[in-house]
Amino acid sequence: MGVEATSSQPPADRGARGLLRSREQQITILYLLIAVTIVLILEVPLIYMTVSSFKPGVEVYRVPPTFFPTEWVLNGYQELLELSNMVIALRNSTMVATLASTLGVTLSVGFCYTITRFRMPGMRFFTILMLFVYVLPGILLMIPMVRIWGKLGLTGGLLPLALTYVSFTLPFSIWMLRSHFAGIPLELEEAALVDGANRAQSFIKIILPLARPGIIATFIFTFILSWNEVLFATIFASSQKNVVVSTTLSNLLNERSGWHSWGMINAAGVVATLPVLVFFMLIQRQLVAGFTEGAIKG
């Protein structure tokens, strides 16, 4: 972009030295340098964790420390496979996050369709209530949650965890999906209704396909939220059988289950981040749009 902006400059401006270009170009280069520095500060720690997960045990303790491994090994991953319950955790997390996102997105789809097609009394009050739910402290939700699931005899289980995730990701998915439904012209559906389709048919044949990108993006983002969550996971999924990825990470880190090598902990971090990275790449565009709507859960 910067090059375009300066292309109208007279050639004399290029100066005697190739580096000394127009002022705009210098500023552009400066911006780029600062931005790259910021990204390095943000991402180098992630990269360092990743490369360190391939170091042999002794190299992690070498003084002075090395950045890149001198020898790339899979010991950390091997240990992770043998000594931790990461495999069970990955399976459990996938199940919990899939169930939570499916339920949550299904509820939000119905909700968003109705509020964009029908006018109902009390909607303003309801929008305020939704914002309220949005900022409710998780730790406060915990007390009634523990009571409810305790009464139902579900303490420590994947189902209560998934249901809890549905509840706390719901305000977010509604915010993210609403604009997608509002963006579908009413005329499209009316035309189908005039042609003799009933509302259910028009919803399935017309609305759902048009809202699909938004639905997929919302699904993936609620999946990521559920995958990353720690507090409720620690409460509901701490037993050996019911462990999820975030509880495995925090157990490894806090060494509750014995002593663990940094190679193994780093490997666990990499394994936990990979699905998030892949999903993130798939929905990056929609995510930016979601942020523009001003709707994200912290």
Add this chain to the structure above:
Amino acid sequence: MAERLGITLVSGGKVQTQDLVMALVMFLPAFLVLVFLGTYPIITALITAFQRRPLFDLDSTVWVGLDNFTSVFQHPQLWNSFSNDIVFTIASISIQTVVGMAVALLLHQQFTGRNILRGFVLFSYVFPVAVAAIIWRFMLSDSVGIIHHLIDAWNLPIPNTWFASPKTAMPSVIMVTAWKYFPFMVITFLARLQTIDVTLYEAAKVDGANALQRFRYVTLPMLMPVIIITLLLRTIWTFNNWEIVALLTQGGPVYSTITPPILVYDTLFKEFSLGRAAAISFLMVVTLLVAMVFYLYAYDRSEERLT
């Protein structure tokens, strides 16, 4: 039926019975979940705060009046946890706002690779917080930490104890929190920046405003609403944040990083007292409400002064 409920079609047509049935079936589940979430936890926590209710025996309920509050007020770490949390919240939010604003303004400029850089910033917001804890506990560790070694090796004038000493633990937690969460600020600010009409800047330029003046009189007023709401949301979420502290220091060393959410958690799962945990949660909500009212009032006042 639909008329009596006050339900109409946005498109203006007549609401058929089948429309109404379908609308209710699709609307009600999410509606009920949200109403339930917006009211039940608050009411339950409020009631529980006046009861003695051990976690391992949820059916034994004894009304104890203000006993939970008196015992919580005598808790040696209660005031410490609240003052810690206030320091933690104000410091990390300030850093996030300033850095977030600077980076948002930068990424709003036009230069090659801008979109890729935006993507990286966004990713920093979505990757697991537990992984952030791993990274920083690894890099700052006194046995294997690369940052620890570099500071030692170069004799940098930086206290090098990080999470291990009561003096440096809180600043370290604040630093990591700011690092993990400032991308949220960048993205919300950036989203708003992109909607500002370019002609406003052109007009300001014609009037002879320099870059600083353009920021002060065009950018900042346009951003103000989003700054207000973002700061409010992030403050609430940071004050209530359990996970980052739990993962980095678990409240230690010597209670130097303990916050009310950690205290609630420990009261619940180490002292098994649902009543006292609810009392502390209740105090948290009150603190936040007071802070919110004060904040919005201060904002209203500053608005008046500006105009």
